[in-house]
Amino acid sequence: xxxxxxxxxxxxxxxxxxxxxxxxxxxxxxxxxxxxxxxxxxxxxxxxxxxxxxxxxxxxxxxxxxxxxxxxxxxxxxxxxxxxxxxxxxxxxxxxxxxxxxxxxxxxxxxxxxxxxxxxxxxxxxxxxxxxxxxxxxxxxxxxxxxxxxxxxxxxxxxxxxxxxxxxxxxxxxxxxxxxxxxxxxxxxxxxxxxxxxxxxxxxxxxxxxxxxxxxxxxxxxxxxxxxxxxxxxxxxxxxxxxxxxxxxxxxxxxxxxxxxxxxxxxxxxxxxxxxxxxxxxxxxxxxxxxxxxxxxxxxxxxxxxxxxxxxxxxxxxxxxxxxxxxxxxxxxxxxxxxxxxxxxxxxxxxxxxxxxxxxxxxxxxxxxxxxxxxxxxxxxxxxxxxxxxxxxxxxxxxxxxxxxxxxxxxxxxxxxxxxxxxxxxxxxxxxxxxxxxxxxxxxxxxxxxxxxxxxxxxxxxxxxxxxxxxxxxxxxxxxxxxxxxxxxxxxxxxxxxxxxxxxxxxxxxxxxxxxxxxxxxxxxxxxxxxxxxxxxxxxxxxxxxxxxxxxxxxxxxxxxxxxxxxxxxxxxxxxxxxxxxxxxxxxxxxxxxxxxxxxxxxxxxxxxxxxxxxxxxxxxxxxxxxxxxxxxxxxxxxxxxxxxxxxxxxxxxxxxxxxxxxxxxxxxxxxxxxxxxxxxxxxxxxxxxxxxxxxxxxxxxxxxxxxxxxxxxxxxxxxxxxxxxxxxxxxxxxxxxxxxxxxxxxxxxxxxxxxxxxxxxxxxxxxxxxxxxxxxxxxxxxxxxxxxxxxxxxxxxxxxxxxxxxx
Amino acid sequence: xxxxxxxxxxxxxxxxxxxxxxxxxxxxxxxxxxxxxxxxxxxxxxxxxxxxxxxxxxxxxxxxxxxxxxxxxxxxxxxxxxxxxxxxxxxxxxxxxxxxxxxx
Numbered sequence: 001x002x003x004x005x006x007x008x009x010x011x012x013x014x015x016x017x018x019x020x021x022x023x024x025x026x027x028x029x030x031x032x033x034x035x036x037x038x039x040x041x042x043x044x045x046x047x048x049x050x051x052x053x054x055x056x057x058x059x060x061x062x063x064x065x066x067x068x069x070x071x072x073x074x075x076x077x078x079x080x081x082x083x084x085x086x087x088x089x090x091x092x093x094x095x096x097x098x099x100x101x102x103x104x105x106x107x108x109x110x111x112x113x114x115x116x117x118x119x120x121x122x123x124x125x126x127x128x129x130x131x132x133x134x135x136x137x138x139x140x141x142x143x144x145x146x147x148x149x150x151x152x153x154x155x156x157x158x159x160x161x162x163x164x165x166x167x168x169x170x171x172x173x174x175x176x177x178x179x180x181x182x183x184x185x186x187x188x189x190x191x192x193x194x195x196x197x198x199x200x201x202x203x204x205x206x207x208x209x210x211x212x213x214x215x216x217x218x219x220x221x222x223x224x225x226x227x228x229x230x231x232x233x234x235x236x237x238x239x240x241x242x243x244x245x246x247x248x249x250x251x252x253x254x255x256x257x258x259x260x261x262x263x264x265x266x267x268x269x270x271x272x273x274x275x276x277x278x279x280x281x282x283x284x285x286x287x288x289x290x291x292x293x294x295x296x297x298x299x300x301x302x303x304x305x306x307x308x309x310x311x312x313x314x315x316x317x318x319x320x321x322x323x324x325x326x327x328x329x330x331x332x333x334x335x336x337x338x339x340x341x342x343x344x345x346x347x348x349x350x351x352x353x354x355x356x357x358x359x360x361x362x363x364x365x366x367x368x369x370x371x372x373x374x375x376x377x378x379x380x381x382x383x384x385x386x387x388x389x390x391x392x393x394x395x396x397x398x399x400x401x402x403x404x405x406x407x408x409x410x411x412x413x414x415x416x417x418x419x420x421x422x423x424x425x426x427x428x429x430x431x432x433x434x435x436x437x438x439x440x441x442x443x444x445x446x447x448x449x450x451x452x453x454x455x456x457x458x459x460x461x462x463x464x465x466x467x468x469x470x471x472x473x474x475x476x477x478x479x480x481x482x483x484x485x486x487x488x489x490x491x492x493x494x495x496x497x498x499x500x501x502x503x504x505x506x507x508x509x510x511x512x513x514x515x516x517x518x519x520x521x522x523x524x525x526x527x528x529x530x531x532x533x534x535x536x537x538x539x540x541x542x543x544x545x546x547x548x549x550x551x552x553x554x555x556x557x558x559x560x561x562x563x564x565x566x567x568x569x570x571x572x573x574x575x576x577x578x579x580x581x582x583x584x585x586x587x588x589x590x591x592x593x594x595x596x597x598x599x600x601x602x603x604x605x606x607x608x609x610x611x612x613x614x615x616x617x618x619x620x621x622x623x624x625x626x627x628x629x630x631x632x633x634x635x636x637x638x639x640x641x642x643x644x645x646x647x648x649x650x651x652x653x654x655x656x657x658x659x660x661x662x663x664x665x666x667x668x669x670x671x672x673x674x675x676x677x678x679x680x681x682x683x684x685x686x687x688x689x690x691x692x693x694x695x696x697x698x699x700x701x702x703x704x705x706x707x708x709x710x711x712x713x714x715x716x717x718x719x720x721x722x723x724x725x726x727x728x729x730x731x732x733x734x735x736x737x738x739x740x741x742x743x744x745x746x747x748x749x750x751x752x753x754x755x756x757x758x759x760x761x762x763x764x765x766x767x768x769x770x771x772x773x774x775x776x777x778x779x780x781x782x783x784x785x786x787x788x789x790x791x792x793x794x795x796x797x798x799x800x801x802x803x804x805x806x807x808x
Numbered sequence: 809x810x811x812x813x814x815x816x817x818x819x820x821x822x823x824x825x826x827x828x829x830x831x832x833x834x835x836x837x838x839x840x841x842x843x844x845x846x847x848x849x850x851x852x853x854x855x856x857x858x859x860x861x862x863x864x865x866x867x868x869x870x871x872x873x874x875x876x877x878x879x880x881x882x883x884x885x886x887x888x889x890x891x892x893x894x895x896x897x898x899x900x901x902x903x904x905x906x907x908x909x910x911x912x
Contacts, residue, residue, distance in 0.1 A: 780910070780911060781908060781911050782907070782908030782909060782910040782911025783904065783905055783907075783908050783911070784841070784904045784907070785832065785833050785834070785835075785836070785841075785904060785905070788829070788832045788833055789833045792829050792833075
């Protein structure tokens with residue numbers, strides 16, 4: 001039972017200025033999509049591109065307005081909408097369950113919204129130059145406007161995803177961005193590999209989204225709401241009194257799941273969606289193939305925004321994740337970042353290197369989420385969006401300049417032909433490599449964000465046990481700790497993000513994050529009395545050592561492969577005179593590169609050392625803050641980001657020994673190997689042990705092969721069996737049945753109706769006639785004497801009869 | 809001695825009639841059959857004349873009809889002989905049993 005309702009004027013009136021601005025920013029690209037879809041072919045080549053840019057500029061304007069307003073507002077929480085527009089009211093078991101559309105207005109949304117619109121604007125402008133030479137006609141129709149049409153639809157969907165407060169609407173927009181991704185990967189649909197890549201991306205995402213749907217069902221069934229905040233509140237409340245999902249039990253394929261396991265399953269189910277979109281192992285295979293799309297699409301959708309939506313989703317559902325689910329996420333992220341970085345080393349296609357490096361960085365974000373480095377992971381997301389978009393646009397510039405050559409072995413020395421591209425790309429390489437001066441706060445993107453992720457991983461691997469022990473000792477003191485000073489808290493934990501986990505699990509809603517919440521909850525005694533509580537803490541407090549060391553090793557690999565990519569493309573001597581000769585740079589296309597380069601440099605400072613306010617923007621929406629009252633929030637946030645001014649707790653100082661000089665080592669090694677061209681690399685490749693590893697990596701560790709054989713082949717086999725069964729038993733059966741029926745009918749009609757009825761009647765008449773005539777013709781002898789005899793005899797008989805009658 | 813009455817005539821007529829019939833039935837010769845027909849007709853003539861003589865009311869109707877019959881018999885004999893001639897011409901015989909083309 002449901003009643004859908006159109007939004008009314010009253011709904012609009014309850015909205016604040018910022019919500020309206022955000023909605024306007026979402027609607028503007030949608031409007032451009034509609035215009036381009038219907039009139040694009042009439043508008044023509046350059047203008048339709050500029051129209052799309054106009055749409056996204058409106059979004060950027062709205063985003064800037066909201067960002068500035070948000071940062072300058074003294075009471076940010078008051079800006080949020082209290083109630084949303086009820087779209088549908090479901091009536092289940094007598095209770096009304098509204099599905100609301102509500103604009104999510106918090107630091108994360110504002111920041112992401114701004115990032116997406118800014119990056120999009122740059123990429124839209126870039127696309128006008130790029131697509132002019134890359135949109136050949138198909139069937140006599142220019143595809144130029146179609147590209148911007150799709151791009152506008154994507155922009156709408158992505159921004160819609162960001163402002164959705166309800167996980168239900170988030171899912172709708174989630175699917176929409178998936179659709180746009182499909183359309184844009186398959187933009188060159190007349191080419192077989194592009195349409196295949198599009199299908200691969202869509203189907204792989206479908207696998208993930210299936211899990212997402214299952215998670216969504218569990219949320220709906222047990223938490224009875226789709227609103228993210230309400231769901232988190234309910235989840236925590238249910239954990240506190242062991243009701244709802246923690247009291248439930250369901251059977252899946254004969255496997256009983258209940259309580260904590262069910263909650264974990266819900267979290268993992270929701271995370272499956274992120275696995276698909278963010279291309280995490282084992283669903284990572286679609287992203288490298290997605291490079292078949294136009295390069296601006298790779299930059300916007302498959303590097304900066306859509307693939308990051310998976311990380312955004314995890315951030316939003318973070319409070320619904322149990323420790324086990326978080327651990328699962330961390331493991332997946334760790335595997336992804338490792339294998340994809342290794343594959344990136346051997347790629348020779350410039351876009352493929354970037355694709356694998358994107359996968360690896362997404363792995364870092366997901367890993368960060370998994371270990372509880374909530375703000376650090378999002379921080380990495382935003383810095384990564386800037387520099388990766390920039391590098392993709394740079395690669396687009398190179399591909400455009402070299403006339404569609406993507407093989408780095410044919411490039412080299414391009415710095416002279418395209419200096420702007422070369423040096424903006426170099427900034428991107430530095431940013432992803434984690435360039436910075438160790439021990440200071442001067443550096444680019446990855447320097448801060450990756451360090452923070454790793455620092456949290458370090459805490460979780462090495463220090464968590466000790467901290468838990470001290471925590472447990474404090475437990476018995478009960479109420480004393482509720483009044484513990486903020487300073488004390490701050491000093492104890494420089495990495496509060498790691499403890500958010502506890503906050504979401506333990507807090508009874510009034511506590512301040514982890515420890516205090518746990519203590520006040522267990523006011524009547526030590527919380528050791530609660531086995532489940534102790535269990536949850538024990539399970540999540542330590543992560544295995546390898547999950548710390550793998551990301552550390554990959555932090556050395558990342559600068560290597562990025563530097564290798566840059567050096568092979570731009571430095572050294574030209575290896576292909578023809579390509580080098582044609583190389584050129586387009587003016588319209590390098591303006592966005594510069595804007596993004598500036599963004600890359602300043603994004604990290606904006607995030608890390610906020611220039612427009614005292615607090616970092618994203619932190620205000622971190623899960624912990626929900627449990628913290630207004631006064632405490634301001635103090636809690638710097639801790640949350642790992643931004644403590646306490647030197648001992650500074651994640652960068654903590655990580656100096658591990659990755660402080662990783663960028664020097666990795667980039668140095670790359671320069672050493674590729675300085676003289678490709679000969680040295682070739683010699684290394686021929687070494688006995690290396691050759692096999694190289695082969696494995698070139699084959700992308702056989703994932704595609706295995707999937708193709710097992711999944712595609714298996715599916716085909718199963719389908720073939722089903723088809724054969726249908727053919728044999730149903731189709732053939734029907735045909736045979738019809739055949740037999742016809743024969744039977746013919747037999748009946750021929751043998752019985754025809755032979756017996758029709759022929760029989762005719763025969764009977766004939767036979768009767770024959771019989772009668774046989775009898776009748778006996779006297780007709782033709783002999784006159786007989787006739788005389790018959791005639792006289794007859795006359796005599798008649799006479800005798802008359803006489804007999806008369807006489808009697 | 810008895811007086812010759814109607815019955816005697818009728819007996820003679822009957823004998824003649826039946827002999828005629830018998831001849832017609834048994835004879836295969838067409839001319840023989842013609843003779844039989846004449847005998848039947850004459851048997852009938854005797855009846856006509858006899859009934860007119862004994863039961864007549866002073867009329868000579870019976871004799872008149874007898875004369876008609878004789879005339880007709882003459883005509884019939886002429887025709888019959890012509891038929892016989894043609895019969896013979898076609899079948900080279902006057903055996904009526906050979907003429908069974910009307911057999912059913």
